[in-house]
Amino acid sequence: MTTTLPAYDEVVARYEPVIGLETHVELGTNTKMFCGCPTDFGGEPNTRVCPVCLGLPGSLPVANKAAIEAIIRIGLALNCSIAEWCRFARKNYFYPDMPKNFQISQYDEPICVDGYLDVEVGGETVRIEIERVHLEEDTGKTLHVGGATGRIHGATESLVDYNRAGIPLVEIVTKPIPGTGALAPDVAKAYVTELRDVIRTLGVSDVRMEEGSLRCDVNTSLNLPGQEWGTRTETKNVNSLRSVERAVRSEMLRQASVLDAGGRITQETRHFHEDSGDTTPGRSKETATDYRYFPEPDLVPIAPDPAWVAELKAALPELPRVHRRRLQQQWGLSDLDMQSVLNAGAVELIEATVAAGTTPAAARKWWLGELSRRANESGVELAQIGATPAQVAELQGLVDAGKLNDKMARTVLEGVVDGEGSPTEIMASRGLEVVSDTGALTAAVDEAIAANPGIADKIRSGKVAAVGALVGAVMKTTRGQADAKTLRELILERLGVQG
Amino acid sequence: MSDLTRMTASEIASLVAGGETSAVEVTRAHLDRIAAVDDRVHAFLHVDTDGALAAARSVDERRAAGEELGPLAGVPVAVKDVLATRGVPTTVGSKILEGWRPPYDATIVQRLREAGTVMLGKTNMDEFAMGSSTEYSAYGPTHNPWDLSRIPGGSGGGSAAALAAYEAPLAIGSDTGGSIRQPGAVTGTVGAKPTYGGTSRYGLVAFSSSLDTPGPCARTVLDAALLHQVIGGHDPRDSTSIPQPVPDVVAAAKLGATGDLTGVRLGIVSEFVGEGAEPGVMAAFRESVDALAKLGAEIVEVSCPTFAYALPAYYLIAPSECSSNLARFDGVRFGLRVGDDGNRSLEEVMSLTRETGFGPEVKRRIMIGTYALSSGYYDAYYGQAQKVRTLITRDFTAAFERVDALISPTTPSVAFPMGARTADPYQMYLADLYTIPANLYGGPGISVPCGISEGLPVGLQVMAPTMADDRMYRVAAALESAIGTFTPPAL
Numbered sequence: 001m002t003t004t005l006p007a008y009d010e011v012v013a014r015y016e017p018v019i020g021l022e023t024h025v026e027l028g029t030n031t032k033m034f035c036g037c038p039t040d041f042g043g044e045p046n047t048r049v050c051p052v053c054l055g056l057p058g059s060l061p062v063a064n065k066a067a068i069e070a071i072i073r074i075g076l077a078l079n080c081s082i083a084e085w086c087r088f089a090r091k092n093y094f095y096p097d098m099p100k101n102f103q104i105s106q107y108d109e110p111i112c113v114d115g116y117l118d119v120e121v122g123g124e125t126v127r128i129e130i131e132r133v134h135l136e137e138d139t140g141k142t143l144h145v146g147g148a149t150g151r152i153h154g155a156t157e158s159l160v161d162y163n164r165a166g167i168p169l170v171e172i173v174t175k176p177i178p179g180t181g182a183l184a185p186d187v188a189k190a191y192v193t194e195l196r197d198v199i200r201t202l203g204v205s206d207v208r209m210e211e212g213s214l215r216c217d218v219n220t221s222l223n224l225p226g227q228e229w230g231t232r233t234e235t236k237n238v239n240s241l242r243s244v245e246r247a248v249r250s251e252m253l254r255q256a257s258v259l260d261a262g263g264r265i266t267q268e269t270r271h272f273h274e275d276s277g278d279t280t281p282g283r284s285k286e287t288a289t290d291y292r293y294f295p296e297p298d299l300v301p302i303a304p305d306p307a308w309v310a311e312l313k314a315a316l317p318e319l320p321r322v323h324r325r326r327l328q329q330q331w332g333l334s335d336l337d338m339q340s341v342l343n344a345g346a347v348e349l350i351e352a353t354v355a356a357g358t359t360p361a362a363a364r365k366w367w368l369g370e371l372s373r374r375a376n377e378s379g380v381e382l383a384q385i386g387a388t389p390a391q392v393a394e395l396q397g398l399v400d401a402g403k404l405n406d407k408m409a410r411t412v413l414e415g416v417v418d419g420e421g422s423p424t425e426i427m428a429s430r431g432l433e434v435v436s437d438t439g440a441l442t443a444a445v446d447e448a449i450a451a452n453p454g455i456a457d458k459i460r461s462g463k464v465a466a467v468g469a470l471v472g473a474v475m476k477t478t479r480g481q482a483d484a485k486t487l488r489e490l491i492l493e494r495l496g497v498q499g
Numbered sequence: 500m501s502d503l504t505r506m507t508a509s510e511i512a513s514l515v516a517g518g519e520t521s522a523v524e525v526t527r528a529h530l531d532r533i534a535a536v537d538d539r540v541h542a543f544l545h546v547d548t549d550g551a552l553a554a555a556r557s558v559d560e561r562r563a564a565g566e567e568l569g570p571l572a573g574v575p576v577a578v579k580d581v582l583a584t585r586g587v588p589t590t591v592g593s594k595i596l597e598g599w600r601p602p603y604d605a606t607i608v609q610r611l612r613e614a615g616t617v618m619l620g621k622t623n624m625d626e627f628a629m630g631s632s633t634e635y636s637a638y639g640p641t642h643n644p645w646d647l648s649r650i651p652g653g654s655g656g657g658s659a660a661a662l663a664a665y666e667a668p669l670a671i672g673s674d675t676g677g678s679i680r681q682p683g684a685v686t687g688t689v690g691a692k693p694t695y696g697g698t699s700r701y702g703l704v705a706f707s708s709s710l711d712t713p714g715p716c717a718r719t720v721l722d723a724a725l726l727h728q729v730i731g732g733h734d735p736r737d738s739t740s741i742p743q744p745v746p747d748v749v750a751a752a753k754l755g756a757t758g759d760l761t762g763v764r765l766g767i768v769s770e771f772v773g774e775g776a777e778p779g780v781m782a783a784f785r786e787s788v789d790a791l792a793k794l795g796a797e798i799v800e801v802s803c804p805t806f807a808y809a810l811p812a813y814y815l816i817a818p819s820e821c822s823s824n825l826a827r828f829d830g831v832r833f834g835l836r837v838g839d840d841g842n843r844s845l846e847e848v849m850s851l852t853r854e855t856g857f858g859p860e861v862k863r864r865i866m867i868g869t870y871a872l873s874s875g876y877y878d879a880y881y882g883q884a885q886k887v888r889t890l891i892t893r894d895f896t897a898a899f900e901r902v903d904a905l906i907s908p909t910t911p912s913v914a915f916p917m918g919a920r921t922a923d924p925y926q927m928y929l930a931d932l933y934t935i936p937a938n939l940y941g942g943p944g945i946s947v948p949c950g951i952s953e954g955l956p957v958g959l960q961v962m963a964p965t966m967a968d969d970r971m972y973r974v975a976a977a978l979e980s981a982i983g984t985f986t987p988p989a990l
């Protein structure tokens with residue numbers, strides 16, 4: 001696709017976007033949704049399987065109570081009503097990664113409905129309405145070999161791994177989100193981020209987008225102001241928080257260019273490409289499969305005891321929004337400062353760094369400064385940068401102890417990010433340490449004075465500002481390992497001048 | 500020792516327990532009988548000679564070691580080929596599962612093993628339990644031991660014929676619309692469909708999940724009750740299994756056998772004694788009703804008007820569920836795979852496998868069910884059928900406020916000649932007219948021999964409220980005590 005895209009500002013000046021998000025979360029239960037197989041990640045293909053999750057003839061599902069508890073807690077954290085009675089449904093379609101050629105899911109009777117999640121974007125609170133939260137089983141994974149596209153069509157061989165088949169999956173669907181204008185991409189990202197944080201706080205999933213335990217589909221449409229909502233597309237394969245934002249933006253731009261040219265938007269599934277940031281069409285929804293949903297006859301309805309639901313509600317942990325407000329106070333940050341911490345995805349990182357003994361200010365300085373810069377440069381999430389809160393705290397400890405100066409600390413941090421080891425290890429391997437041994441330093445200073453008699457005389461005659469030249473000279477010979485302040489005092493002392 | 504194959508299960512069990520015969524001896528007698536007659540009857544799809552003898556030896560060893568054995572230890576049992584048996588072929592009467600040896604046992608099979616019964620092999624059935632004559636088996640039909648030119652009923656014709664041919668004293672069946680009771684009726688044997696959820700479906704290859712009910716088949720009511728007691732009860736691996744103990748069906752059968760039904764109110768289903776049934780069937784039924792009245796039962800007529808809609812509702816619900824249940828047979832993970840020659844796509848292989856592996860009746864029902872669940876038709880077909888199901892349940896509930904159990908003929912006709920109905924599916928479906936309502940409701944039903952018409956056995960059906968399986972055993976055992984059992988001509 002090489003069509004020239006319109007500028008984003010122009011697009012949002014002419015069109016109003018409506019977005020919607022469908023998020024899948026793999027629950028971290030010990031066993032699968034409908035059998036006793038373990039859910040641990042990895043393992044040789046087809047080793048975490050049994051007659052049930054392989055869909056062998058005669059096998060029957062039994063619902064995992066821990067998964068039902070987890071989804072109810074998610075529903076409660078998202079302010080949903082919890083159904084007093086609901087059922088699983090079968091979604092019928094043929095695909096080899098589905099052992100039974102139907103997926104046990106929920107259809108018109110989801111367990112959680114009508115909730116909301118408040119997110120903060122640009123200092124404003126945006127309320128995202130949640131339509132439903134339901135429980136289903138994950139599919140296996142297929143690998144198509146020999147085709148040009150890696151898809152099933154044209155493949156010479158297809159391999160299936162059913163280890164993932166039957167892992168409990170929670171689907172969280174928002175209502176359409178209109179009225180966000182130019183902020184639509186940011187709102188989408190903020191929502192997924194907040195959702196991830198909520199679920200992580202509940203401890204029901206590790207919500208890792210890169211491992212697929214959090215997966216997101218983004219719906220986007222554009223309409224002219226005052227007109228009906230446009231035809232939406234569903235973008236799949238959005239595998240990072242950053243991609244959520246990029247996918248919405250790129251789809252807005254693409255749709256605008258189609259509409260500008262007098263075209264119409266096709267209702268379809270599109271695939272997001274991490275490298276180019278583009279979307280390309282997948283299967284068209286206009287020829288959508290009829291899933292022939294009907295209530296799953298092998299499972300009795302779920303009827304959670306209201307008293308149990310009330311107990312779960314009372315036991316919910318402090319949710320991220322409340323938690324953040326508390327942190328903001330503790331850290332003494334303005335709304336604006338807190339917002340930049342949030343935007344950088346640094347709340348938990350700073351919190352953990354502070355917990356490891358660093359002051360909030362210093363922790364914030366590293367995560368929002370040097371590390372955010374590196375994350376942006378390499379296009380990864382801050383949390384994936386390669387430096388841990390413990391390492392940052394260790395680094396700051398070295399600075400506080402006077403063993404590293406600011407410049408050296410930055411160099412050490414580069415090494416940490418590049419995976420060279422812990423700050424202490426890198427200091428050792430790179431031979432970096434503030435020269436605090438005055439004997440060695442004094443020698444270097446005397447040497448510099450002897451080598452620059454003119455400057456020394458100037459300083460002796462009262463031009464103290466000239467000391468900078470000697471500091472520079474000593475820094476050069478000690479490869480920057482001296483503390484500038486100490487050095488300055490030492491030079492003046494050797495020259496017999498009061499600072 | 501008199502012929503072991505002519506004995507009831509309870510007789511065999513007590514001989515084994517008393518050391519008067521061994522399980523191995525009993526097993527050999529039945530294996531010999533199978534070898535002698537099954538080429539004519541074709542009740543079995545697979546005879547597990549080695550497995551049966553090994554199980555029998557183990558029972559004998561345990562008895563010799565002084566272990567306490569269950570009430571059916573050492574008794575041979577034939578298992579319908581719809582239940583998964585570890586390492587033993589399980590085909591469901593279909594080519595699509597030819598050669599499949601399950602890696603696990605159905606719960607019922609496991610319970611049979613634990614009880615020390617001896618599994619002789621797997622019995623013939625209509626493909627995927629869809630049929631009323633066993634003529635839809637992909638492996639050839641089973642013949643009725645009363646008249647080898649006639650059908651043994653279906654889908655569990657193999658289990659019923661094995662009993663009538665004295666190849667086994669006990670058998671397991673599964674009843675989705677009458678597949679235990681109707682074969683029982685036309686072979687002169689006893690077949691009980693327990694309360695839905697009273698017997699585990701784990702390992703029962705599903706036809707229609709909300710209707711399928713495995714249950715016992717035997718030549719006497721007491722034997723059926725003994726088997727019911729062994730296989731029944733809660734199973735945590737089946738979500739729809741009822742977490743309650745099995746009603747005491749053995750005690751009920753023994754109580755019934757005393758021949759006293761004083762205080763028991765029985766309701767004849769008015770809708771099932773009209774013009775639909777053959778005169779000979781009605782005559783045998785009427786005589787049995789008189790016999791029940793003589794035993795002290797109070798007889799009334801009860802109208803259940805919605806039962807007239809049971810057949811159409813059933814032929815939407817069962818195919819709908821089957822269209823989904825049978826989707827897994829695609830050649831990817833187990834069973835038949837056709838056309839995987841390196842040139843065809845996966846989709847083509849899946850479709851060719853199903854095209855080749857399923858028989859015409861199975862395909863017909865998959866098509867009907869797929870249509871009934873389609874978007875735009877769901878409400879009119881599947882949805883409507885579910886409403887009818889609710890109404891039928893109400894009729895049952897109302898009836899059981901007036902009577903303790905309902906009675907009717909089990910099936911409108913005696914065993915029909917082979918080939919008579921295969922050209923007309925609707926005529927075939929009519930064989931289950933009287934048995935289907937109990938499946939839609941979920942309550943228990945039993946067929947007990949009640950007479951002879953045109954030289955062929957007739958069955959009477961007793962239906963009871965859910966989890967009151969004991970009541971139907973009492974009534975059935977009482978009738979049996981009054982009119983006796985029926986022996987087919989020698990093969």
Ligand SMILES: [Zn+2]
Nearest residue numbers: 035037050053
């Ligand atoms: Zn499993």
